[in-house]
Amino acid sequence: MSYSILKFDTNSHLLNPKFEGYKLRLVDSSSDDGTSSAVQRYSLESAPVELHKLNVNVHLSFDEMYSRIHYNHLFVGPTDRSFVYVDSTSKVNLVMLDRQSGPHTYSIFEIPQAINPSALEGYPRVHCLDSTTMLVFDGIASVYVLVRNESEIDSEQWIAVGMFDIGLGSVVAGSADGAHRRRLHLILGATVVRHLDHSEICMHYCYRMEHETRSSSDTRSHPHPSFAIQAISVLVPGDSGSRDGHPIPILTSTDVHMLPSHAIPLYCEYLGDQFVIGVRDGIVLDETENPCTPSLPSVTVPDLYYWMQTDGDVTVCIQLPEAVSAHQIACEMTRSSLLLRFTNAPECESRFNFENTAFHSHIMADESVWTLEGGRLLTLYLEKARSGVRWSSVFSTDDGVLETIDPSEFATIREHLAKYTSETSSSGTRMLIQSAADAMDQDNDDLEQEDSSIVFSVRKWGTGEAISSSTAGSPDWLCPSFAKPPPHRRMGGQAEACSSAHAMLPSVCLKFDVDGIVYEIGADAAGAIGETHAGSFAALSYIQASKREQRFMYVDAEMTVAVLAETQRRIYIYHQSNGTSSTEAVQNIVDIGSGELFGMQITGRTLVLLRENSLYLVNLDRCRM
Template sequence: MEYSILKLGVDPELLNPHFDGYKLRLVETSAETSAVRVYPLLSSSVEPLKLPANTHLLFDEMYFRVHFNHLFAGPTENTMLYVDSAYRINMLKVEAGGNQGPQTMAIFEMPRPAADSEHHALVGYPCVFSLDQTTILAFDGHVTAYVLRQQRANNDNTGDISVDRWVAVAGFEIGPGATVAGPADNVDRRKLYSIAGATIVNHADRSEIRLHYCHRIDRQLKKPSAEEAAAKARQQPTYCIQAIKVDIPINSAITNMPGSRVSMLEPSVVHTLHSHAIPQYCEYTDDNRFVLGVRNGIVLDETQSADSETPFPPIPKGRLDPYYWMQTASDVTLCIQLPISIGAQQISCTLKRISLTLQFTEAPECQNKYSFNNTAFFSDIAAEESVWTLENGRLLTLYLEKARAGVRWPTVFSSDDGVLETMDPSEFAVIRDQMAKYTSDSLAAGGRMALHSAADAIDQDEEDLDQTDSSIEFSARSWCSGQAEAIGAAGSPDWLCCSFPEPACRREKSRKNTDAWVQLLRPVCLKFDVDGIVFGFGRAMDNAVEACHVGSFAALSYIQASKRERRFMYVDAEMTVAVLAETQRRIYIYRQTRHRHAAEAVQNIVDLGNGELLGLLKVGGYLAVLREHTLCLVDLDLC
């Protein structure tokens, strides 16, 4: 199985090397002209379910619950949804000006999930997905999902949501899955699911709901021994990411009464993937593909055996780049796989502080493609501490010590040649281990690997090479099979956040764009040195899914690391603001710099007073903040 590289290339033109910091401004919250308005919820309160004290959750599962956003994008502009403690789905619409408060309408009440007395079933958080302007998918957090359809009053063009009637046309169940809580025996297993993403495909005679849901695989049916428990604790957890589809006939039965029986349909499994983490990102294109972002990537798909010795992921399609490379905070390692075997005497390599010159003698197969002539590096190197090696006459490796440790290189050379970090981390570790073993003494003894440097030895203080714990691997995959068409290069930037969810009407509009490159899916913000860089996923000229650097937030990576109580973090798709919300009280709003060379930008701090922040969404020109009994609207134009 082959795939191409989904390149996450950084455009230096979109970085701001002149940025010094943010100018602090406290947003007024008490005056009549305040940028913040608070409105009581017109339904029951929002009270997230609490877990029993003896619940055993892994880091990913706890992270998912702590950072769960209880405010969801609506089907049309300026609308949003939330589920209250009575399992009612409420739709709110924010009017221009926001002075009268949002319109509120309860559109559907889900039956409350019943606890399973045999397995002590524990429900998760309910969630809502606006699939298009007239279809909503609601999940009760347990096993049952409901498909709601809109019925509008005849000839109504006022935009008043109170005239809308949303009805349940079908329901279906997903599962099984389990998260262990308490002693790991069958009696104390509790079900806990999360939906990673959902979409809809409309046909002439039916609608097809597509979704991915995730649960942890735990086949332990009895309490393990102490040795078994210790061995299991050392293993990485395995999560099942299963794709299912459900066909909704046009003539499905309709009900809107609480507790009424909804026509239940049978979902079918399309494909199954496995990972060691819960997906951070799952979005769907309009041509039977989806993009998945998960820490450490997918480790197994349903076409492979769990006992297979074949490494995953498979090898990319033929490596066409002249070299491949990877970096740590202090160095860059560049490898060239030569087409023929040559001797070290045929190589002329000059490593200067600012440039590389590499020439080959009596080896035209190498000279034509792999030579460099005083080619400038992206940043300065410590030439006296840099080395090159030739192993088995075929693998030429350049070890470049950075002159400024901690500066991340988007490319090896100052002129972007499109070669990204594509080396597999395990391959990189082997090379680094080999280089650490060989010194000038081994060279004098006729070692198999020749080491060439201006220095007599290399620094033995190596950094930890395992950077995969925080690195998110993105992959574009086929909906029908789940197999990867493109996978992000190894060593891609670490995850920061996603953009705010957008209303379904805006997603539909973007997909109708016929430009050569069109952004199809929600952008993501990733770490790059101290900055946050925003990538959009779109369709290239050859119809392949590609990622494009579309904007940057100066110093955002540095700033977010200091927010220890951070619950929510988003950027907006227009890249005007980045927002961080703490668990209680405070919201930080960071403005985009005015231009590339701006030395400062504005940081707004909004103090909403005591109360837990449960949801965050950008709606029109407002930032909506959901709390247990109130909804706050922050006017971004006044921040």
């Protein structure tokens, strides 16, 4: 199968240039019994929900801390109108919503206490793989496989048929520094494949790994954190009878592949023998992968330029083969790409070919400049949009030009280039500093708090090899969609699972100017996975940038609402406008009072909110009325 590009193109017919804004509509929550109001509150039928506190000596990376702050403690249930949460006593609670009588809670499993109480403790997680199987992660290293007791009709009895460990041997007690650094494990996604006599669980989890890098000018070692994305396979026997009084069987996991990553993935979904993963700045590619695109020409001439980087910027020095003036140069830098052209300079025109060439990562365009010295030394000063991210190359397509690691060596090179140009150019030294952003890029950079460029790739399950990938020029990440309940149990192998035409994965919402555009990801009749612009939320990108206390943000799978929740009190609901010619749409603000919001899900037309001691059910249809 040949390598292909995920383009994430936009459909102009699905955009609304006439949109002016959202009209606030108050939410009715004042009825006496609460049953006829849009918002209903119910006390938890379990122990409260609490957050695990980390020890003060724990050192987490930005990505790890971000994932904890925005962790959703309310999980999709095994069927429609159900969801799951874990309370402070480590009990897994399944909540079923009844249209007439409200929520009913079933305690289906109690997570055993960790053997090593001093290990780095993450948040528990529940993955419902289908209507009869779920995984329960204790937040440290142990994963439990639960199956529904189908012999008990009208009963929510679940049985633990096995357990396995992830990252075995890597979660240890001891200092947060040095060789015994404790790791925080995060489960990214999982799926189950049914066979006649057993099931196979395919799963990805992520953890931070440390690399030691050393420069010639500094004898000290500097840890450079990145992440390992580990894929494992676990076989589960077909016997799922009652195990009352018996220990939970130990299952064996098999490593399938490992992918090094710049960040914790934001998206991980499965379809047949392939999976789709989305990572800020992308997977760290090896020599077997070359996701170049014909629309972004690569530079192949060796020693085309010299470059180096710091945590906050990248400096690129280009020695021109002939003397030119600043008026002969057209240099435009957007936040994602470089356009460099020369006029009446044939040697430069023949050697340099930067036509909207995508950078390795986004830059702050309005703070990046270029200079020309002596007519022969062109220097680009690129301000990174995301400080601290290391670039492996200047451009998204690696052209083989290695970074000059030693700053003193780079300074020497630049001094020689500057000296050469001043001696050989009769035009003297002239400097031009140009703000490189157009008005639209300035608006976008002002809105962004950090670079959120995400690279999606479709990969083979057995090897991790990329089949297709997006590029650095793709729209930026905005939010995921609420996941639908998992499919019903089915028999067969991986090939059968992807044989259905147009099988769909959870959609994603990406930024496009001030709007949010929703892409559906799925397989066509031939099994090839691709993306389609399926809908848009007008002004959503602009709105979310103004919410400083944002904790959760999702769009629903049917693209009718976008929901943004703050850490406390306020939930913002943005309804879809009536067509691409409508000038306004409905906005609701739901105030649930003081107290921290722990989780949020949607089932049907009901938005479910999880607090420490209560559940809130928000009727989306009544909100719009």
